Amino acid sequence: MITIQNLNFSYSKGRPLFKNMDLQLQQGHIYGLLGKNGAGKSTLLKNIAGLVYPEQGSIRVLGHDPRKREPALLQEISFIPEEFYLPSVVSDKFIRANANFYPAFDRTYFNELIGEFEIPRKQKLAEMSYGQKKKYLIAFGLATNTKLVIMDEPTNGLDIPSKVQFRKIMAAALTDERCILISTHQVRDLDNLIDAVIMLDENRVAVNASIASITEQLCFKKVKELTEDVIYAEAGLGGYNSIQRNKWNEDSKLDLELLFNAVSQRQEKITNLLNQPAYV
Template sequence: MIALKDVQFRYKKQRPLFENLNLTLQPGFIYGLLGKNGAGKSSLLKHMAGLLYPNSGECRVFGYNAQDRDPNMLQDIYVIPEEFELPGINISSYVSNNAVFYTRFDYAQMDAYLTEFELPRTVKLSNLSYGQKKKFLIAFGLSTNARLLILDEPTNGLDIPSKSQFRKIMASALDEEKLIIISTHQVRDLENLIDNIVVLEQGSIIFNQNVAAISERVTFEYNLNGVPDDEVLYSEELHGRRAGIVKNLSGMETRVDLELLFNGIVKDAATINRHFAN
């Protein structure tokens, strides 16, 4: 479990980024962390990995204080950052040098992921394309079997077939002990993958709901003609029509449009949250 309690943080000579931020994340779920540029997503992920320290409050990961970076905690965390550099060695050498830091590393699993992603084993990592490097890090991260996997913009650089592979692999990798956090702007890449949506705006959590609850409480309509105004929670112009988020009065589960949902939350989180509170 990850638990952030009353976290306050600011970079030097800047306004506070987090003020009394509270968030609890449970194993067994894939969380989608969404937010605009500058909302604080990467900084939040770094707190969870113990790479940034709160000015006050605490961030605990599996019972450890994250900023202590206890080796027992670190062997259970793998972070795939948005920006990275890989050394000029081949895949086999990288695995041999780094797998030893993860007690549950599965070499057969790694080999299967490499085959799935069609990654060459003998070419130097530094000579791979950006998309190939990203797929290698995803394969290695999953093979560590770390209980916490943090991915920052994991689908950047992946082509359409690779994104489909990514979704399939991520869904099959989850178990009741693992906690996966995916931070992205590519919200459509997360559809049918994530279990919970957390939206960060200006350093504050403005929305935190389970996808199943979202699908039961709201529907996403692409032509609001004839829909009573008191049932519409958010609307926008889309392809010449008025689309939006509508109260789900039937109680039947519906498809969640993450892009439309995100737009609505950023524009009017209070209205949408009130509906979920009722």
Template sequence: MVTIHNLHYSYRRQPVFAGLDLQLQPGHIYGLLGRNGTGKSTLLRNIAGFLFPQQGHIDALGFTPRKRQPAFLAKYFHIPEDFQLPDLSLPRWIQYIAPFYPDFNRRQFDHYSREFAIPAVGGLRELSYGQQKKALISLALATNAPLLLMDEPTNGLDIHSKSQFRKVIAGAIDDEKCILISTHQVNDLENLIDNVTILEEGKILFHQSMSRIAERLLFRLSFDPEEIAQALYSESALKGHAVLLPNREDQDSRPDLEMLYKAVLLNGKKINALFA
């Protein structure tokens, strides 16, 4: 679906990526986690073909994104972190955009619009920022593009809308689609993604499926001082300490993305060694 090999990119001699490699497969929802300014948006823009690799190669859906071929543009949808919708009504906007996407489904768009409670009357610019974001997400899903790139899609959404976002995204994925969601709000992707990619200072520090994470790592509360001291990562909780441990006895636990993210930044080499 997407293969990135030896990607180099910099802004005015300020390097962002220097030899980045990454593969994304269809049928998965990837969470791209990282702090602001670490290269998440730049990576998405390179995949979309808005920015051009200065060295290396990107293959997306069998196309070279930088060429911006019409057949490629019809197969992906990019939701940027910052956007401005046109001064149009919702129906007129759809009328203009839909022809560019052969698999666009108006019934799906109407369904997502109802799920998000988007007003059907008035202009797009009369909507709040959160409502505009939900309209853009609804459009992205209704295109049925096999590749969706979402940059901080939950920014501006209230708690209920974030829950609806997770619901509609989970219902939209199938074996032919790949969804890459960039965020620094780790908890917004809980119970949604099936693969975690952690980016820090232009490098992929961690790239694993949620199933392997649950298999190799153990997340739990501990009251044992020795266990806490030996943990890969620990932090104080209301009761005891939340700890991250090697899962040596095949125990069940629910991965905590926020804890995993902090642990990888602090102790990435030891954690990655458990997946070798």
């Protein structure tokens, strides 16, 4: 669905954000895009959506070059940005003005999502709280039924019950024909939702792997003492939260935050194990 080859991008001369980046994403998966502040998460999403253009390299999305901004591609991309503006109109007027850009827009599904998110139908969008606005945009974006859904920090501004709703709705929104890409710095908000992880570090893709392949190669467990088997560990109550090579094919639950911290600290033993694409 998405193929990126030799991507080079920078906002200022001499300070590259991406250098010779390669990345491939397939439909039927929910990807979590992680990275430190300034790693380029939002910029990568904008490159994929055709909102900014690479200096070198190529990006293909559903067979199209996003730089050309072709209607045939744009009608298949739903982009929910971190920063946004909603006009001072009620929902029905917003739908009438925008839904026609998306041929597969499902009004019934949209109304179901609005109801589940408990968003007032008669209130003007600009007068809603930030969290309500964010949920409204998520509902609209999913109701477009586009093949590619891009979300930049979608859980910012959501309270705990709304985050639970978000994970439930997103899990149900995935189809075999759809690719969902979620960027966030709130790592735990992606627990039990994503099935693949992309981590950006030092101008590159440090990890692009499925959850299944990560837990096949790595074991996440609590230990009382550090041994030579431990690749990375953080002190916790009663011992250490550790990452070890999964020599004995143990079942363990991915600790996404622990993995992110390990990769951020340049744990090459881990990135070398996980250097295969998530799905091939």
